Amino acid sequence: MMKLDNLKDAWKQYAAQAAAVHQVTEDQISGLMKARTENAVTKLKKNIYFELGVQLLTVVLFGIGAVVVQGDEVMKALCVMIMVICLPFLGYFWARLQHLRQLNVTTANLRATLRNLTEMLTGLIKLYFWTNMLLAPLGLVAGQLVILKLAYGINISHLPWEQMYLRLMVGFVIGAVVGYLFLKWYIRKMFGNHLKTLKGAYCELESLEIAA
Template identity: 20%
Template sequence: MELDDLKNKLKDKLAASCERKEDLLAIIHGRSGQTIGRLKRSLAFEISISILFAILTLLLMVTTDNPNVRELSGFLFIYCLGFVVYMWRVWVQVRRSGSIYSSSMLDATRKIHDTLSQYVKVCFLFSMLAVPVVWVIMIRFGMKEAKVEKGDPFIFFRQVKFQILLAWLIVWSLFVYFLSRWYLRKLYGNHLDDLRDQIRELENG
């Protein structure tokens, strides 16, 4: 009789432990779903802003009479368009990976984390690659102006205009670097850290 009571107590403890484990996993699943939702909204917001900026640069390119502004806005339009295409591919990939009803929550969360972590790296690289291109375009503008005014494009490098432009480009480049790091951290970094912690909890669950 005592043996039966002991078995029943062990069964009750085991059942209670399983229920607590299932409740804990359900909580983790819910938190992961919320974090993934925030990451998707961040990506959708960035796609919308990039499309809007691409439209504005296109309008500026076709309406301006200044050839320098047209060249710069043309570069920015192509740059934004390429970035929008890449972001859309990431969006589709995240949507497919996030189908938790067709795959396990752990696998889906891992795929989304890996996809968006890679996206953040590429996004930062995109921002930094634009810096030297803008440098070249702006210096070319100065050389073209010096050729028209003085007949020698290289005289631009001996003018005060070049020193002012150089200082402006250095400050602008540092601004882009730190803004990109802060912006990506604010939009994705904290959520990706949360997702990484939730992956560990799912693995240990």
């Protein structure tokens, strides 16, 4: 009987030691969430670099178009208008990138960092969605005019506008519908998963602090 009791005590001691070895400490959990946050920030930077590239390429191409196009004032004005629309986006994404580059993710300020990132990304998504929802129909109309110019060499200034109204209006409506569907998919792909990751990490950190 004594041997059985000793065996039970030995087993309990071994089980306790094994549990202690495999137990995940609060610091380890915070470290894991710090790594997840840094990973999300790195991917977010890449996506913002992509957006900056798209905006910069658009500004450069239509800037060249505004200079090269001669004798077509409507096309020249269209190029300038697209440049003016893209420049604020270029500035906005550059500011967001600088904010992320200056961010120092540490376990000491992890909760504040996660909250800051979540608020920033939520604001970015809302602004990006609604401004592009307004611009998508105009973009499709402008795209039709650019195609007429580049593919068919038509002088946009000399178009029979009274015959173009219906075509442009249809393009405007299609642009609104397609723009909405595309933007929902695009934003979820580019930013939505990062926002979900950051929110999840923030909730886990709050739960850890409450449990402590």
